[in-house]
Amino acid sequence: MNTVAILLSAFVLSFVALLVFIWSQRTGLFDRSSRGAEVIFAPGEIGRIEEPAATAAGRGALQRTRDAAQGGATGHHDSDELRERARADASTGPVVFFFFCCAIVWLLVASAAGLTASIKLHEPDWLVQQAWLTFGRIRTIHLNAVAYGWAPMAGLGVALFIIPRLLKTPLIGARYAFAGGVLWNAALIAGLGSIGAGVSDGLEWLEIPWQIGTLFALGGALIALPLVFTLVNRRVDHLYVSVWYMACALFWIPVLFIVAKVPGVHRGVEQATMNWWFGHNVLGLFYTPLALASVYYFLPKIIGRPIQSYNLSLLGFWGLAFFYGQVGGHHLIGGPVPHWMITLSIVQSMMMIIPVAAFTVNQYQTLQGHLGALRDSPTLRFIGVGGLMYTASSIQGSLEALRSVNVITHFTHYTVAHAHLGLYGFVSFVFFGAMYFTMPRVTAREWPYPWMISLHFWLVSTGFATYFISLSIGGWLQGEAMLDAARPFMDSVAVTLPYLQGRSIGGAFMVLGHLVFALHFVLLVTNFGPQRDKPALFRRFSSRELVS
Amino acid sequence: MKNELKLISGAMVMLALSTSALVVIPYLQVHDVKPSPGLKPYTSAELRGREVYIASGCVYCHSQQPRPKEMAPDFARGWGRATVAGDYAYDDPHLLGTSRTGPDLMNIGVRQPSEDWQLGHLYQPRAYVPGSTMPAFPFLFERKARADKEDRVLELPPSAAPAGQVVVARPEALDLVRYLQSLNRSTPVLAAPADPAASGATR
Numbered sequence: 001m002n003t004v005a006i007l008l009s010a011f012v013l014s015f016v017a018l019l020v021f022i023w024s025q026r027t028g029l030f031d032r033s034s035r036g037a038e039v040i041f042a043p044g045e046i047g048r049i050e051e052p053a054a055t056a057a058g059r060g061a062l063q064r065t066r067d068a069a070q071g072g073a074t075g076h077h078d079s080d081e082l083r084e085r086a087r088a089d090a091s092t093g094p095v096v097f098f099f100f101c102c103a104i105v106w107l108l109v110a111s112a113a114g115l116t117a118s119i120k121l122h123e124p125d126w127l128v129q130q131a132w133l134t135f136g137r138i139r140t141i142h143l144n145a146v147a148y149g150w151a152p153m154a155g156l157g158v159a160l161f162i163i164p165r166l167l168k169t170p171l172i173g174a175r176y177a178f179a180g181g182v183l184w185n186a187a188l189i190a191g192l193g194s195i196g197a198g199v200s201d202g203l204e205w206l207e208i209p210w211q212i213g214t215l216f217a218l219g220g221a222l223i224a225l226p227l228v229f230t231l232v233n234r235r236v237d238h239l240y241v242s243v244w245y246m247a248c249a250l251f252w253i254p255v256l257f258i259v260a261k262v263p264g265v266h267r268g269v270e271q272a273t274m275n276w277w278f279g280h281n282v283l284g285l286f287y288t289p290l291a292l293a294s295v296y297y298f299l300p301k302i303i304g305r306p307i308q309s310y311n312l313s314l315l316g317f318w319g320l321a322f323f324y325g326q327v328g329g330h331h332l333i334g335g336p337v338p339h340w341m342i343t344l345s346i347v348q349s350m351m352m353i354i355p356v357a358a359f360t361v362n363q364y365q366t367l368q369g370h371l372g373a374l375r376d377s378p379t380l381r382f383i384g385v386g387g388l389m390y391t392a393s394s395i396q397g398s399l400e401a402l403r404s405v406n407v408i409t410h411f412t413h414y415t416v417a418h419a420h421l422g423l424y425g426f427v428s429f430v431f432f433g434a435m436y437f438t439m440p441r442v443t444a445r446e447w448p449y450p451w452m453i454s455l456h457f458w459l460v461s462t463g464f465a466t467y468f469i470s471l472s473i474g475g476w477l478q479g480e481a482m483l484d485a486a487r488p489f490m491d492s493v494a495v496t497l498p499y500l501q502g503r504s505i506g507g508a509f510m511v512l513g514h515l516v517f518a519l520h521f522v523l524l525v526t527n528f529g530p531q532r533d534k535p536a537l538f539r540r541f542s543s544r545e546l547v548s
Numbered sequence: 549m550k551n552e553l554k555l556i557s558g559a560m561v562m563l564a565l566s567t568s569a570l571v572v573i574p575y576l577q578v579h580d581v582k583p584s585p586g587l588k589p590y591t592s593a594e595l596r597g598r599e600v601y602i603a604s605g606c607v608y609c610h611s612q613q614p615r616p617k618e619m620a621p622d623f624a625r626g627w628g629r630a631t632v633a634g635d636y637a638y639d640d641p642h643l644l645g646t647s648r649t650g651p652d653l654m655n656i657g658v659r660q661p662s663e664d665w666q667l668g669h670l671y672q673p674r675a676y677v678p679g680s681t682m683p684a685f686p687f688l689f690e691r692k693a694r695a696d697k698e699d700r701v702l703e704l705p706p707s708a709a710p711a712g713q714v715v716v717a718r719p720e721a722l723d724l725v726r727y728l729q730s731l732n733r734s735t736p737v738l739a740a741p742a743d744p745a746a747s748g749a750t751r
Contacts, residue, residue, distance in 0.1 A: 013565075017561060017565070052578070095672055100666060111606045113726070120680065121649070121681060122710070124673070124674070124680070124681045124682060125674075125684055128683055128684045128685070128686055128687075129686055129687060130687065131603075131604075131687045134683055134685065134687075135605065135606015135608070135609075135683045136603075136604045136606060136607075136608050136683075137603075137604070137605055138608075139605060139608055140608070161639060198600075198603030198604070199603070200602055200603060200605075201641060202641035202643065203641050203642070204607070204608075204646065225666065231552055232552075237550055238550055239550060239552060239555065244555055247552065247555065247556065247559075248555065248556065248559035251556055251559060251560065252560075252563055255560070255563055255567075256563075259567060259571060265575075266575075266640075267636075267639065267640040267642070268578065268579075268581070268633065268636035268638075268639050268640070268642055269574070269578050269581070269633040269636050269642065269644075270571075270574045270575050270577075270578050270579050271571050271639075271640070271641060271642040272573065272636075272644045274570070274571045274572040274574075274575075275642070276570070277566065277567070277570035277571055282618040285563070312619055318558070318562075321558070321559055321562040321563075322562050322565070324566075325562055325565065325566025325567075325570075326565070326566045326569050326570065328566075328570055329570060331646055332644070334613075334615040334619050334620065335613045335614065335615075335631075335644060336613060336630070336631040336632050336635065336636070336644075337574065337633075338573075338574060338577055341570065341573070342571065345570075346568060399745055407619060407620060410646075411648035412647075412648070413612060415646065415647075482620075482648065483620055483621065484621070485621030485624045485625070489651050490677070490679050490680075492648075493649070493650075493679060493680070493681055497681075533622055
């Protein structure tokens with residue numbers, strides 16, 4: 001086969017397909033009004049903030065910020081519609097609570113494993129007697145606890161909460177999601193156990209043996225069922241942008257996982273290209289859309305203002321769907337893989353700037369004039385930083401795909417820092433914010449200690465800044481040392497040591513922040529702390545509380 | 549957007565494009581590539597050692613893919629020529645790796661063939677390479693007061709040898725070293741053509 005012809009035809013074909021799809025979905029693409037963006041508000045609700053994570057005083061300040069910028073709600077809000085939302089919230093409460101509990105447990109497991117692995121990189125004789133504690137295994141336990149524990153449990157929990165709200169329909173069949181969640185977590189326990197015991201499929205991001213992988217597939221399907229039922233039985237005509245991202249993420253991930261895990265197909269170099277097709281798409285087509293959907297929902301909801309340009313979000317969505325899928329090959333630049341594939345991946349990595357710019361401009365325009373809200377809303381503080389980190393990590397990723405940059409950063413800790421900017425700075429921050437918003441709706445109770453939210457925020461922010469800056473510098477110096485033939489290889493090891501220690505210090509702050517978060521979560525659900533007058537778990541909501 | 553069918557089918561077409569570009573076409577191009585000249589299938593001891601390599605997560609610090617000379621000084625460091633698809637014909641799972649916290653190992657069997665060195669280095673890397681950050685793997689070995697007849701006893705530098713005891717290799721350690729010794733992609737292959745766009749599986 002002529003590879004140039006394949007490349008050209010694939011490119012032309014896919015570009016035409018992209019245009020056709022945007023055209024076919026265009027209803028109102030050039031319409032300047034953005035009625036679609038208003039679907040997350042009840043009639044008359046625009047101008048009214050919703051931020052259950054803030055204190056009463058914070059909510060007052062938020063509403064004043066909003067009123068100063070744009071004026072408050074115009075009419076009387078429709079209480080029928082708010083009751084509808086309360087019913088949607090009530091239908092998801094227990095299952096969302098279950099998913100968030102799992103997410104927090106895996107966050108703590110992953111934190112402990114990650115910090116241990118980090119320290120081992122500069123203290124190689126620490127904890128070496130046990131096979132399961134060796135760097136290669138504990139690092140992998142960290143990655144899998146994040147990739148299959150914390151991130152999907154938090155993300156799916158948020159999806160289960162948001163989607164019924166967006167479809168104005170109670171969640172149908174929550175028990176399937178429960179069963180799926182139980183199966184999923186059982187699979188993860190088995191998977192981490194087998195990695196610890198040294199049984200592994202040996203592919204990065206896909207270490208858990210495929211036999212256990214079938215449980216993930218089954219569990220994932222069960223979790224998705226209620227969301228599909230709800231989608232089909234929805235009462236709303238228009239699908240909001242968050243629904244696109246979340247629905248597609250739920251359809252993409254099983255294909256990714258099954259193609260990657262089916263035994264006996266992949267081997268040798270082809271397996272390496274498949275490996276990075278999966279490794280990059282699980283970030284780009286699963287965690288990223290779940291987190292972006294959260295930003296698109298919570299940010300306008302908190303400041304009581306629809307997304308500025310709904311059409312830009314359409315471009316952002318289809319751009320992501322098209323370009324992101326093909327960027328994985330940049331992990332193999334310089335490797336023994338077909339060159340056309342690497343070139344294709346580099347081109348599409350640069351093209352990712354289009355959807356990222358669309359998202360960034362949109363968020364910035366929506367927030368304009370409301371920056372004061374960042375001070376009063378805990379949710380917005382996390383989600384705002386997370387959104388900013390999405391832009392930063394995407395631009396960084398595009399640049400890293402260029403051969404001239406990649407030749408330095410490839411094979412170094414710089415890549416690890418970049419991965420954390422995406423999965424921690426962006427995805428995890430957004431999920432923290434979304435959980436702060438959601439939990440008061442689930443428990444019908446406010447967070448007992450607002451200062452703990454601030455402490456969490458500042459611990460993980462300073463910790464992560466230390467982590468990222470330190471590791472990026474160390475990785476860059478490592479790459480430069482490795483590229484200089486005159487310097488021995490050991491130079492590239494020695495030069496990283498102070499930066500690896502810096503990373504461990506930053507990581508320790510992040511772990512502390514997670515402990516504060518977990519403790520606060522426990523205090524909330526066990527009804528500790530002030531405001532005990534309000535009832536605890538799973539009480540039905542009154543519409544009065546929802547408006548407050 | 550109002551139609552969920554359009555949405556999902558659009559999304560799946562996008563994924564199909566990415567799958568064909570990064571999975572299906574590479575599969576068609578290289579899945580039946582011929583092994584490089586002189587490359588032999590792994591022996592069963594080497595395969596067992598490969599499992600130890602995978603279980604211990606060596607791949608997270610060691611790549612197996614020297615880059616071309618015009619890109620990086622991998623060859624000058626003694627890591628070997630740039631690899632081609634045929635070099636991995638027997639590799640399942642692949643172990644190309646994406647990190648070089650330690651050096652590339654595609655030709656470690658050529659560079660460091662000594663079994664004594666490999667075993668001792670696994671037991672305590674810093675006794676052989678000062679400043680190394682590789683973890684020690686004491687759980688692949690056993691300390692004994694006296695060696696039995698069939699034991700493989702390690703010849704350790706005095707700094708690493710435990711006082712009054714001998715260190716013997718467990719079977720896993722011996723298998724792992726067999727695998728490391730088998731890593732040899734030094735036989736010449738057809739060099740890549742000057743035009744990189746026309747290379748790929750054919751080179």
